[in-house]
Amino acid sequence: MFLTERVAVKVVDRAKLDHKKREMLTEEVTSMERLHHPNIIRLYEVVESPRHIYLVMEYAPAGDLERRVSREGPLTEADARSVFSQLLAAVQHMHSKKLVHRDIKAENVFFASRSRVKLGDLGFSRRVSGIGEHLTQFCGSPSYSAPELLSAASYRGDRADLWALGVLLFFSVTGRLPFDGASLAELRRHILAVRYRWPAGVGSEPCRELVAALLQRDPAARPSAAEAGRCRWLNGHPPPAAGRSLSLRAAPVTAQEREARARLRQLGVSETTLESHRRRGCHSPVTGLYRMVLHRVCREEEESGGSGKQLWLRGGDRCKQCTIL
Structure with missing residues (x-):
């Protein structure tokens, strides 16, 4: 056998x-x-x-989020809510274990089935002494980088993870990244200014509210993973429990x-x-x-x-x- x-x-x-x-x-x-x-x-x-x-x-046999959106277009808001709720639960679990991911992006979100997602590639993950510990190593994808990674000597890994989730949610429902530029310098300017624009008619008000809360210039103003899970957009959609x-x-x-x-x-x-x-x-x-x-x-x-x-x-x-x- x-x-x-x-x-x-x-x-x-x-x-x-x-x-x-x-x-x-x-x-x-x-x-x-x-x-x-x-x-x-x-x-x-x-x-x-x-x-x-x-x-x-x-x-996870069903590919990654970046490939799905590239091939099929943006997720419906219902599908985006399901995916985001699962990812938020995964990040909350990591933070509860005093771990930060530091490389959250669509390419690292894998589909185990059509509707179930898994956060992977923990190559830049780091254990911290406390969830508020400040780190100094720059890592991750520039398009998902929080402003403090580009401008400060140190940053909180958990707050950087929440910024990346905001970028990911915007990408899921619009099919494009919120911040871009013809060069890394231009991309950096847009991120530091938190300069992004929603396509007309895309994203409900509660969804836009959550993205705005996550993409705040001040890291301390961003919600924690647990707080984000209680937002209006996710009301009635409890995240999965730890396994x-x-x-x-x-x-x-x-x-x-x-x-x-x-x-x-x-x-x-x-x-x-x-x-x-x-x-x-x-x-x-x-x-x-x-x-x-x-x-x-x-x-x-x-x-x-x-x-x-x-x-x-x-x-x-x-x-x-x-x-x-």
């Missing part, structure tokens, strides 16, 4: 890893290990070879964990083997397998509406697959 599961693999060339890039990779892995949310790409395993490091992650941890605990606590372990036993993985690999975390292939199975169990439950219906691991889902014998 075997398991096939689609995965995304980030390949890192060891020869190109200087000290700074190694620190960033460590931050990325550490961040993904701390996050358990249905709208954030999950890390299954880290595999190391003499020449490469491989990050084996959850795969279950994929940690391999000493003893199963939930029904999903017990089901995952039962499936692993059918794959020939004993409780003794699980326990011997528990402390190795994402650097263990057994832990990686456990995380894939547990994530699949949870996903099946969500897809069946929480009815407890069990859908066994199907061998026909073969595309960008990881096959474990």
Whole structure:
């Protein structure tokens, strides 16, 4: 019996890893290990070879937001509300864990299905001592950069994330970025002046209000992720709750964990083997397998509406697959 599961693999060339890039990779892995949310790409395993490091992650098969808008045009406001609510929940979860993303953009918003999105690419993520900590490293895409990244010696990562969400929301409903320019210097001037214009007839008043709140020149005036979730535009659309941890605990606590372990036993993985690999975390292939199975169990439950219906691991889902014998 075997398991096939689609995965995304980030390949890192060891020869190109200087000290700074190694620190960033460590931050990325550490961040993904701390996050358990249905709208954030999950890390299954880290595999190391003499020449490469491989990050084996959850795969979102339906493309990214930038590609969808480029091909199909702006989202309807209803679809934009659904996407934004999920992203806001993901960012709120990150900030609650004292993590900031710092590279929120349409290319890093992935569709697991037509309507479910996942925030990914945590390569610039950073753990902070407190959510108000000031950072100094400039990172991310210029078009999504908050004014303080372009003009100040330091910035708050959480407030920069909220600015980027404002840019993302504007892009989702209009099909274009709010700030542009023929050169980086012109783009910088437009961002610093918060100079953008809505296309005629696009965006309801509550939607425009939220964008205006997020795209404020003063970082302190921007709402937090939790405050943005209570805005008029999102009224009646509660964000998704945090998901279950994929940690391999000493003893199963939930029904999903017990089901995952039962499936692993059918794959020939004993409780003794699980326990011997528990402390190795994402650097263990057994832990990686456990995380894939547990994530699949949870996903099946969500897809069946929480009815407890069990859908066994199907061998026909073969595309960008990881096959474990």
